[in-house]
Amino acid sequence: xxxxxxVDDHDVVRKGVIAYLETEADFQxxxxxSSGEEGVEVVLKQKPDVVLMDLIMENGNGIEATKRIxxxxxxxxxxxxxxxxxxxxxxxxxxxxxxxxxxxxxxxxEIVSAIKKAHHGENVIEPKVAHKVMTRFQGKQATLHDQLxxxxxxxxxxxxxxxxxxxxxxxxxxxxxxxxTHVSNILRKLEVHDRTQAAVYAHRHHLL
Amino acid sequence: xxxxxxVDDHDVVRKGVIAYLETEADFQxxxxxSSGEEGVEVVLKQKPDVVLMDLIMENGNGIEATKRIxxxxxxxxxxxxxxxxxxxxxxxxxxxxxxxxxxxxxxxxEIVSAIKKAHHGENVIEPKVAHKVMTRFQGKQATLHDQLxxxxxxxxxxxxxxxxxxxxxxxxxxxxxxxxTHVSNILRKLEVHDRTQAAVYAHRHHLL
DNA sequence: CGCAAACTCATACTTAAGACTGAGACAAAA
DNA sequence: TTTTGTCTCAGTCTTAAGTATGAGTTTGCG
Numbered sequence: 001x002x003x004x005x006x007v008d009d010h011d012v013v014r015k016g017v018i019a020y021l022e023t024e025a026d027f028q029x030x031x032x033x034s035s036g037e038e039g040v041e042v043v044l045k046q047k048p049d050v051v052l053m054d055l056i057m058e059n060g061n062g063i064e065a066t067k068r069i070x071x072x073x074x075x076x077x078x079x080x081x082x083x084x085x086x087x088x089x090x091x092x093x094x095x096x097x098x099x100x101x102x103x104x105x106x107x108x109x110e111i112v113s114a115i116k117k118a119h120h121g122e123n124v125i126e127p128k129v130a131h132k133v134m135t136r137f138q139g140k141q142a143t144l145h146d147q148l149x150x151x152x153x154x155x156x157x158x159x160x161x162x163x164x165x166x167x168x169x170x171x172x173x174x175x176x177x178x179x180x181t182h183v184s185n186i187l188r189k190l191e192v193h194d195r196t197q198a199a200v201y202a203h204r205h206h207l208l
Numbered sequence: 209x210x211x212x213x214x215v216d217d218h219d220v221v222r223k224g225v226i227a228y229l230e231t232e233a234d235f236q237x238x239x240x241x242s243s244g245e246e247g248v249e250v251v252l253k254q255k256p257d258v259v260l261m262d263l264i265m266e267n268g269n270g271i272e273a274t275k276r277i278x279x280x281x282x283x284x285x286x287x288x289x290x291x292x293x294x295x296x297x298x299x300x301x302x303x304x305x306x307x308x309x310x311x312x313x314x315x316x317x318e319i320v321s322a323i324k325k326a327h328h329g330e331n332v333i334e335p336k337v338a339h340k341v342m343t344r345f346q347g348k349q350a351t352l353h354d355q356l357x358x359x360x361x362x363x364x365x366x367x368x369x370x371x372x373x374x375x376x377x378x379x380x381x382x383x384x385x386x387x388x389t390h391v392s393n394i395l396r397k398l399e400v401h402d403r404t405q406a407a408v409y410a411h412r413h414h415l416l
Numbered sequence: 417c418g419c420a421a422a423c424t425c426a427t428a429c430t431t432a433a434g435a436c437t438g439a440g441a442c443a444a445a446a
Numbered sequence: 447t448t449t450t451g452t453c454t455c456a457g458t459c460t461t462a463a464g465t466a467t468g469a470g471t472t473t474g475c476g
Contacts (some may be wrong), residue, residue: 149452162405164432177455184434194462195433196404197370203411357422372462385425392464402432403463417476424471433462439455446449 002119004044005031007039008054008081009064013104017052019074019187020108027115043069048076050115053098055082055089070097078117081111090129100124145205147189153207154183159195160202210327213239213254215247215273216262216289221312222300225260228316244273251277256284257391258323261291263297270277271304273398284407285326287414298337308332340357355397363390368410 007205013023015031021027023200031046035057043051051069055062066078070115077099091102100114100139104120115126148156158168165183169176183195192198212235216222222240229235232307239254241247243265255327259277263270274286285307290297296401311334322332356364366376371392377384391403398409404410410416 009443084450147466151453159404160408162400162402162408162446164402165434175455177457178453180434181455184436187434192370194370194372196367196407199404199407200370200411201370203408272433359423372466374462382423385427386423389424392466395464401449401464419473419475420473422471422473424469426468426470427467431463432467433460435460436458438457441454442452444450444452446447 001026002050002115003028003030003046004047004052005029005033005043006052007033007057007062007146008035009057011032012127013054021115023110024112027091027112028130028134036062039065040068042077044072047073049080050118050156051076052056052111052115053080053092055080063092064098066098079111079114079118079124081106082139083087084090090125091188101129112166118194142149143205144190145201145207148186152182152186152189155179156186156198156202157208159183159186160199162208209234209236210239210258211256212258212260212323213237213241213247213272214260215241215244215250215265216260217242217265218262225319229320229323232320235320244270247273248276251284252280252301252375257401258326259284259286260319260323261286261288263288263301264300272301273302274301274306278408286315287319287322287326287332288393296389298333309334309337311336327338351413352398353409353415356394359388360394360397364394364406364410365416367391367394368407368416370407 003019006014006018006021006029008017011034014034018029018032021029030048031042033042039051039053039062051066052199053062053066062080066080069076069078074097078097079100079102080093080098080101081104082093092103099118100123102111102124106114106126116144117124145153145156155168158171163171164181165176165179169179172179183198186198187193189193190198190201192201212229214222214226214229214237214261216225219242222242225399226237226240229237238256239250241250247259247261259274260276261270265363270288274288274389277284282305286305287308287310288301288306289310289312290301292300299311307326308331310332312323312394314322314334325332338396353361353364366379373387377387378388391406393402394406398404398406400409
């Protein structure tokens with residue numbers, strides 16, 4: 001039995017979805033809400049297995065609600081439903097902790113399938129945006145240098161141009177001790193052992 | 209009056225060229241030869257202004273002859289004539305000291321023109337190969353790193369991968385003292401002040 | 417056969433690099 | 447307000463880096 005909460009501010013949509021979901025033998029809709037805030041309350045009280053979350057609602061959006069739900073009940077699978085196709089939505093949604101991401105143009109069968117898959121630990125990402133996610137991850141595979149602060153990046157650029165600590169200090173109008181601190185932090189974050197390797201890293205990753 | 213020597217092992221070609229050249233009022237053919245060695249002898253004795261040199265001959269090629277002529281009489285303009293188009297020929301020919309480079313498919317007027325230009329200090333390079341020469345020089349504009357020896361280049365590659373002196377020593381099976389010597393020489397030749405700048409140089413010039 | 421260049425190694429010296437620790441100022445976020 | 451992160455700087459210590467000089471070996475070239 002899969003316990004479900006449906007969150008959507010359009011009554012007709014919510015009621016319709018619930019009605020359809022309950023035709024499934026092993027589905028049990030144990031709560032519903034018409035706003036993000038109300039959704040969080042219901043979820044925290046009912047502790048469902050799966051949440052169907054509308055992304056765009058009048059009172060508080062689905063992202064904030066998802067974030068708060070995942071903070072308290074990490075095991076809860078939140079399936080985000082979005083009305084229209086938009087590239088930029090997907091990343092904040094995933095960062096918020098959403099488990100699956102579907103368009104409302106998806107058929108009822110697809111939604112049922114997504115719920116079952118979510119319950120078994122399988123993610124469902126709308127094909128149109130799935131490849132966006134992939135390219136994003138391929139292009140950003142755990143880049144070490146995005147740990148660097150702005151200042152550290154500045155220092156690294158200077159360093160990768162062949163500047164000495166003293167020259168970097170003069171360029172950035174700071175003390176050589178400060179530069180040494182930055183360089184040490186850079187080396188640690190980039191997981192290298194000296195400035196030459198850091199310079200090589202910078203060039204290989206086209207940081208200048 | 210332009211004093212000329214013609215070197216070509218094909219009698220008919222040589223005689224024909226000479227006959228045509230003498231129709232020019234200010235041309236004076238003061239010698240001829242049918243081999244490279246003989247050509248050198250004649251040239252050294254006659255000291256002509258211009259030499260028409262066939263590139264490919266049975267007894268000794270035109271390159272060696274050109275080289276020896278330029279060693280003794282640097283002011284002598286050697287115009288090399290080659291039977292067929294070949295990219296690889298041009299560079300040894302120029303290195304030997306040839307002043308101009310023409311194909312035998314060139315018209316009689318072109319040859320006459322080339323001789324006059326040579327006498328006035330103007331080079332003539334067959335258009336088909338001229339751009340080869342240009343690209344060669346553009347691509348090899350005084351690269352600092354071509355001063356490096358093979359071993360130094362190996363060391364530079366290691367260095368530009370972020371290796372320490374000790375690591376380079378281990379990789380190349382030599383002592384760290386030797387590595388230091390190489391590195392010092394590399395830094396001097398590349399006109400940089402430390403290994404980081406050397407690594408930057410290597411990456412900017414795509415040496416690895 | 418010299419001769420020059422390249423590769424090798426050594427000693428001694430100087431200095432920049434880097435690690436480690438600690439700390440004050442400041443701004444944004446919880 | 448307290449916390450957290452960033453930027454700043456200081457002191458101390460260890461070691462890698464780099465310079466300068468000299469020299470032995472090999473290799474190729476005239």
